[in-house]
Amino acid sequence: MIINWIVLDSLFLAITALAELIPRDQLFNDPKYSGVSLSPDGHVLAYLAPNENSISNIYTKCVTCKHTKVVTFDNKRHISGYQWTGVPNIILYYQDNDGDENYKLYKLNITNPSPLNEPHVISDKPGVKAVVIANNLRDRFVLVGLNDENPAFHNIYEFDLYTNEMRKIFDNKRFPAKIIVDNDLEIRLVVEEGDDGSLIYYSPSEKANSKKLTSDKEMWVEYLKVSADDRPLTMPIAFTADNKRVFWQWGAGTDLGQLVIHDFGKPDENEVLYTAIKSQIGTVLFHPTDRNILALSEVYHQPEIYVANDTILNDMQYLVNLRPSASPVIESISRDFHTWLVTYASDERPYEFYLYRRWQQKAEYLFTTRPELIGRKLNRMVGFDFPARDGLRLQAYLSLPPKAELLTPAQVNGTDVELAKLGLLPAKPQPLIVFVHGGPKARDVFGFS
Numbered sequence: 001m002i003i004n005w006i007v008l009d010s011l012f013l014a015i016t017a018l019a020e021l022i023p024r025d026q027l028f029n030d031p032k033y034s035g036v037s038l039s040p041d042g043h044v045l046a047y048l049a050p051n052e053n054s055i056s057n058i059y060t061k062c063v064t065c066k067h068t069k070v071v072t073f074d075n076k077r078h079i080s081g082y083q084w085t086g087v088p089n090i091i092l093y094y095q096d097n098d099g100d101e102n103y104k105l106y107k108l109n110i111t112n113p114s115p116l117n118e119p120h121v122i123s124d125k126p127g128v129k130a131v132v133i134a135n136n137l138r139d140r141f142v143l144v145g146l147n148d149e150n151p152a153f154h155n156i157y158e159f160d161l162y163t164n165e166m167r168k169i170f171d172n173k174r175f176p177a178k179i180i181v182d183n184d185l186e187i188r189l190v191v192e193e194g195d196d197g198s199l200i201y202y203s204p205s206e207k208a209n210s211k212k213l214t215s216d217k218e219m220w221v222e223y224l225k226v227s228a229d230d231r232p233l234t235m236p237i238a239f240t241a242d243n244k245r246v247f248w249q250w251g252a253g254t255d256l257g258q259l260v261i262h263d264f265g266k267p268d269e270n271e272v273l274y275t276a277i278k279s280q281i282g283t284v285l286f287h288p289t290d291r292n293i294l295a296l297s298e299v300y301h302q303p304e305i306y307v308a309n310d311t312i313l314n315d316m317q318y319l320v321n322l323r324p325s326a327s328p329v330i331e332s333i334s335r336d337f338h339t340w341l342v343t344y345a346s347d348e349r350p351y352e353f354y355l356y357r358r359w360q361q362k363a364e365y366l367f368t369t370r371p372e373l374i375g376r377k378l379n380r381m382v383g384f385d386f387p388a389r390d391g392l393r394l395q396a397y398l399s400l401p402p403k404a405e406l407l408t409p410a411q412v413n414g415t416d417v418e419l420a421k422l423g424l425l426p427a428k429p430q431p432l433i434v435f436v437h438g439g440p441k442a443r444d445v446f447g448f449s
């Protein structure tokens with residue numbers, strides 16, 4: 001598989017706005033819109049928003065309608081997340097108990113929203129954290145993990161979205177909840193931490209019955225051992241549509257990692273599809289049903305998009321040109337591939353959402369996640385490098401106070417000329433806050449925060 005990667009460039013446009021102090025609550029309140037997503041059929045948008053009592057609930061809006069409607073009616077506990085499913089109008093949502101992160105999981109039919117519609121409780125046991133382990137947005141089943149016997153390990157259940165039947169398919173006393181499932185909701189890999197900090201992947205052995213797994217030794221065979229050093233850059237990311245091959249981000253033998261593919265079961269026969277250039281691979285965009293790679297991004301200073309498949313080249317170029325100083329992020333794609341939900345990472349504005357209709361090659365503006373910030377001046381976030389004491393380069397961002405006067409390249413000499421070109425040199429010293437984030441794999445990224 002040889003891919004011609006094409007990098008997308010954009011122009012930089014300056015935006016003027018008022019540099020006034022922004023009230024703190026406009027930056028830190030719950031956003032007006034969050035968790036925005038598109039239904040698998042591409043007809044309905046959903047999002048979380050605070051209701052009139054400031055409790056986060058789920059709202060929907062059909063993509064051709066003007067009106068939104070609330071579909072959950074909770075006045076006590078925030079809804080912390082939700083998912084569409086493969087069954088029309090059936091959603092799953094999470095709530096916890098005052099922030100304890102032991103999520104309860106519910107199923108709700110949103111065909112005729114009403115406070116009288118009781119959700120079906122999938123799990124609300126105290127002290128149990130429900131996790132949707134797999135949801136392919138296609139089948140009548142999802143896989144749900146519940147740590148209902150041992151707080152450290154999740155048993156896996158197949159939940160039927162029509163009949164509400166819960167069937168335990170994996171009695172798990174050994175593996176953490178990072179369970180890798182294919183496009184048909186079949187459990188293909190589990191992981192276990194090695195004593196040396198490595199991560200060991202196991203696949204079901206010949207003795208294993210995929211609908212009746214246990215964590216017994218003879219059920220699992222070692223698939224791959226990933227060294228402690230390579231762990232941050234190594235993980236399976238998707239199966240091909242036929243579930244025979246698997247895409248991975250791969251750390252071994254490179255500095256920044258690669259995108260590879262191998263036949264399932266043959267991790268030593270990797271085919272390299274992409275080698276990271278400046279920074280580790282960020283998001284990888286797959287076709288929703290063909291499951292082939294369309295594009296990926298790397299974030300060094302700003303996200304850079306590499307297109308793998310010409311089919312979407314014009315679409316991506318259109319989206320890049322639409323907001324030249326920001327970077328498009330494809331949030332969801334309908335299963336027919338026609339309708340995309342797109343947002344933009346930007347330092348100058350909060351996330352703005354667009355609905356992109358592929359057949360028209362046109363994006364419709366939907367909303368900004370924090371409408372109260374429209375017209376406010378947000379600080380630029382300028383990425384730059386500097387040498388650390390050990391001589392290695394570090395990546396960082398600088399945001400100067402919006403009113404700080406800047407030196408121009410003509411006013412400085414030597415290496416300062418480049419810094420002045422980036423807009424990094426204030427004429428007078430400014431108060432400084434240094435945010436040293438954790439490492440080695442955590443980092444700050446470009447965009448509203």
Ligand SMILES: *[C@@H]1O[C@H](CO)[C@@H](O)[C@H](O)[C@H]1NC(C)=O
Nearest residue numbers: 087089090109111112161162
């Ligand atoms: C959802 O509700 C509608 C209307 O009551 C009903 O026709 C449909 O069968 C329900 N869906 C499921 C999966 O139960």
Ligand SMILES: *[C@@H]1O[C@H](CO)[C@@H](O)[C@H](O)[C@H]1NC(C)=O
Nearest residue numbers: 287290291292294309310311
């Ligand atoms: C590009 O993507 C389309 C849609 O999934 C697919 O039909 C086509 O085979 C892909 N082309 C390549 C070269 O992979």
Ligand SMILES: *[C@@H]1O[C@H](CO)[C@@H](O)[C@H](O)[C@H]1NC(C)=O
Nearest residue numbers: 408409410411412413414416
């Ligand atoms: C740049 O360097 C030259 C030569 O050292 C010096 O004459 C000039 O004043 C410097 N300019 C600035 C803006 O510092």
